[in-house]
Amino acid sequence: RIGARRRGGGMHRPAHRLLAGVLDADAQRLRRAMHLAAATAGTDAALAAELEQAATGGQGGWATGAAALCRAAELSDQPAQAAVRLLAAARYAWAAGQTHQARLLLDRLRAAPVDPAVSGHVDLLRGELGLRCGAASVASTTLLASAASLAGTDRALALTALVRAGEAVCFAGDQYRYAEVGRRALALRRPNDPPATELMSCVVAGIAATLRGDHERAGPALRRAVVLGGRLTGPALTPTALTCAAAAGLVVAVDGAAHRLAERAAVLARDRGELSMLSRALELRAVAEYWLGRHEAAAETSRDGLRVARAAGQVNCANIHLGMLAVLAAIRADRDTSLRRIREIGEAPTPGSRPHALAGWALAVLDLVDGRHAEAADRLASLARLGTGRGQVLVQVMATPYLVEAAAHLAHRPAATAALAVFDRWASSTASPLRRALSARCHALVAPRGSAEAEREFRTALRLHSTEAGTFERARTELLFGEELRRSRRPRDARAHLHQARETFTLLGANRWAEQATAELRAAGESVGPPDLPAARLLTGQQLRIAELVAEGATNREIAARMFLSTRTVDHHLRNVFHRLGIRSRTELVRAFAAERHAGSASER
CATH class of the missing domain: 1.25.40 (Serine Threonine Protein Phosphatase 5, Tetratricopeptide repeat)
Incomplete structure (x- = not known):
């Protein structure tokens, strides 16, 4: 005014x-x-x-x-x-x-x-805007120029420019250029650097080593970055530093720590009003939630990130969130939502960019769900050109279990074999039971059908799968093992795994996968009807509490106030409650809970 x-x-x-x-x-x-x-x-x-x-x-x-x-x-x-x-x-x-x-x-x-001393600062900001809102390939060049200008006067800021340049080359699918970023960062490193400066150096060194397949050097550098991120205090504690540490945690597969760091970055960015970093923090939190098996939470985080990115005009960040939402919907076999998110991305992303790759991953999963195995394998193989440093190597690594599953139905599968070798080297370098479980599952799928090797790898995968994190992936392994046993003429052995898969998918609201498990059970000679599960097992804790309040007559606004949630979040959870319980209205929900209470009272008598 x-x-x-x-x-x-x-x-x-x-x-x-x-x-x-x-x-x-x-x-x-x-x-x-x-x-x-x-x-x-x-x-x-x-x-x-x-x-x-x-x-x-x-x-x-x-x-x-x-x-x-x-x-x-x-x-x-x-x-x-x-x-x-x-x-x-x-x-x-x-x-x-x-x-x-x-x-x-x-x-x-x-x-x-x-002044020439100021030009590096100008290029840093111009490059960051390009990374989030423009042409990432141009932004990387601008950010490298910024790092060169700042190297003699402000090493910490020069390293920040190099971290951003690394993000830009990865976003654009030009990972081969990360080697230059790594060389420049190494030249700036000094003994006894302050924690925030050392953190930046470790992140660049670790990602550079990961991209060239040198996991022995990558692991210690990335883990050091995660430790440093958790120790930041005072002026060194910034959303930028925390997101760098979170990214390191995801690459080295310490998902819980990565989630805590990304969450802390998001809270700090909100508290300080630093909206320029909020969408990036939410992107990393969503990826951590994906690996932790919290798919609903990941989708909610991505929706939040999408709103923030759009409000700030960060089109590249918005498209990453859209791509993540498309993948999450595809994994749940929600074709309509996945395709809608892909259409929202539009034609803007350059082929080879991260949003383009996420959209390709989502389409491939939909192909796989529909039994179009060759199409799914081709899409996933095209995400990156292994050995060249071009394309989305990190996205393809995340998608490798789907690539192998699709290729297992094909006679010729060199791309899947190469991708699995890359995934194996990464998984074995981590302490992540989930990554190793997925690796074992992949090897089971490419082993000869009915072989002792296939059974051994499936059982290894099930032993490694956590009973908490990665519940969806465990159910997928149970389903695939059940299919393998049934098709190897062992229907009796298959049924236990198929029942477990069907029940878990039902609990998660993954109806298409539950239907597939049901079809396999019937093919294994078992007559099955709809699962008879109480609401307490079908719903998450938060969903159950919301459903109980609705059954008591509370409005969405009243529920939001009592649970300290937004009405938008209550609406979202209530839609999921209706879907999981197979009902269409609040009246039906009240009746369902009344019937369940009556059944519980009768059983107690």
Whole structure:
């Protein structure tokens, strides 16, 4: 409002002076300085410095700080100082989620005299905007230039630029360029670096080693980054540092730690109003939840990330969340939702980019569900060109269990064999029972049908599968083992595994997979009807509590207030309750719970 009045002309200047006079110079420093600036025509070096100091740190909000710094640039009497303040204004606007405003301010800097020492900072911000909102391949070049400019004056910031450049080459599918990022980061590393600086070095070194298949060097560096991330305090504790540590945790397969770090980054970004980093933190949290087997939570996190990214104009981040939502829907065999999310991505993503690969993974899973094994295998094999560093290597590693499952139905499967070799080397370098279980399952699928090797690998996978994390994947292994036993003419042995798979899928609301387990049971000679499971077993704890409150007559708004949730979240959970219980209305839900209570009372008598 102050800025609008200032632009209205000089008629309001006396009013602004009066308002500045009644404001406390300490407690209301920024507001007072803004009023003084609105009352000033021309340049005023002292007032510009006051505005800059009052806005530092975004204490009055990043958007307000951006406006103050922009005005400080206008009041500056030195062009070089004005450029520094314009850059700070752009950085604050970016933190506030005002991507368009940040771009406009950066464009103004193109025509301004920028000191060579400042150009690296300009390129860092311009590259970050490109990474989140533009052409990632161009952003990586800009970020590498930034790192080169900053290396002599600010090693920590130069390493930040290299981390971002690494993200950009991975997003674009140009992993072969990560080797250069790794070499530059190694040159910047020093003994006894501060924890936040060492963390950045470890992340780049670890990911570079992972991409070249050197897991012996990758593991220690990435685990060190995770440890450092958990120890950050004070000014070193930032959403940027925490997301770097979370990314390291995902690559080295310490999913619980990665989830905690990403969650902490998201909370910190929200608390500080740093919207520029929030979507990235939520992206990493969703991936951690995927590996932890919490698919519903991952979908909710991705929906949240999508809303944040769209509000901030971060189209690349939005497309990653859309891709993740498409994959999660496809895994649940929810064709309509998966295809809708893919359509929302549109034609914008470059072939080979991460959103493009996630969409391909989702389509391949839908092919697999429908029995189009050759099509599924072709899609998944095309995600990356192994040995070249091109394509989405990390996405293909995540999708390898689906590639092997599809290829197991084909006579010729060199791409799956190569991908499985890469997956095996990674899985064996981690301490993750889930990764090793998936590796064993893959080997069971490519072993000769009915062989002792296939049975041994399936049993190894089931032994490694946790009973808590990865419940869906355990059920998939049970289903595939049951299919193997039935087709090897051992129907009696198959039934126990198929029953277990069917029950778990029903509990998870994965109806299509439950139907497949039911069909296998019937093929194994068993007559099966609908599962007779109580609501307490069909629903998650939160879903059950919401259903109970609905049955008691509470409205969604009342439930949201009592459970400290948003009404949107209550709506989402209630739709899932209806789906899992096979009902269509609140009235049916009330009847279902009344019938269940009656049945429970009768059994007690």
